[in-house]
Structure formats: C-alpha cells, structure tokens
Amino acid sequence: GAGVSQSPSNKVTEKGKDVELRCDPISGHTALYWYRQSLGQGLEFLIYFQGNSAPDKSGLPSDRFSAERTGGSVSTLTIQRTQQEDSAVYLCASSFKELAKNIQYFGAGTRLSVL
C-alpha cells in the first residue's frame, strides 16, 4: 500500500498481558515515529527511529514500553504487563528526513483497550 499501515486496528487485552503493535512505514521513508493519543489529549511522542542511528526513546512513559525497528522498515511497539492507563490509540508515522520538509505521514492507529 501507499500509506503507513498499522496492525491490528483494534486490540483488547487483559490487565497484565503483553501486547505487540506493528507499523509498516511508507517504503523508502527513513524516519519512523510512535505517538500515543489518549482521550481528550493531543498526540504524545513516544519514540523515534532514524536510519541506523540509536533511537530517541525519551518519550517512552515507563520501562514496560519498548520498540524496535527491523531492517530499517517495520517497527513493533511492545507494551509489557499492560495497565488500564495504557488504553489509548497508538499512532505510527513515517517521513523522509532528508527532505527539507518534515512531513510526517500517519497510519490510522491501533486502538488499545486494557480491561
């Protein structure tokens, strides 16, 4: 597809379970971002990958959150021992950093519900 693809679109899990969220960026995009969108809040930055550089993890809210990006393409966001406050929409975006314009293209997100 031409856009950023995220899966699953919806995920319901029980408190304490681990979840994995997947992001397929636009082909050729070197930068990949994860954001969290909670009800009534803006988008909160979580983590940023750029090529082979060390990721910027400064937005991860706790050590239960981790992310990896394999082969410079697909990324997985993992939340361990989920809590109810983790319920949110998790958005992935990608961009071509080498361009002067930082246009981030977003996927439709994964809506996570922790019961």
Place this chain on the structure above:
Amino acid sequence: QQQVKQSPQSLIVQKGGISIINCAYENTAFDYFPWYQQFPGKGPALLIAIRPDVSEKKEGRFTISFNKSAKQFSLHIMDSQPGDSATYFCAASLNSGGSNYKLTFGKGTLLTVNP
C-alpha cells in the same frame, strides 16, 4: 510542561463562516509549525505548515497566521464547510540542524460545521 497550548477545545461554526483556532508555544527554538486534520477513525493528516520567517501562509481556504514575537500562530478556515468537521491539531518541532524532528502537539480542537 505543555509546550504547545491550543484553544478552543471545541468550536461550532455555521456553513460559510470562518473557523479560527489558536495556538501558543513556549520553546523559541521551534522552527516548524504544522497543522494536522484528523477525521474519526483515521490518522492525522498534514493540512498546512509554516516556518517562522513568514507571517502568513495561505492554501485555498486555509490560512496560517504566525506571530513570532508573541509566540502564537493560528489557523483560519474561510467559508467553512460541513466536510471540514474534524479535529484539528497544531504542532511544533525543531526542523533543522539534524535534530530529532519529533512533533509536539496541542491537545486538539473539535470543529463542527453545521449545514
């Protein structure tokens, strides 16, 4: 610390009217100010963006006004249409010098345009 403050939270406008959404930022190093539009169930999509070297940018019915000294910028939607009904987010980032291009978002404005 909320670095980008957005108002109002919600806005109702009649068809043909002007919608105005305001944002204020704190970090004077920000040098890129995009507006994103988000429809229900979709990811945010870039609408229009401005850099601080200009005071206004217009694209069709959408205009960004930028006041660097006041650290404020606003989105104006002229001749608002029901199809413009969506959530609008302002954002800011550092967009130069090889820095992380992560976006800092406002909390969003839910715009409803009545027919």
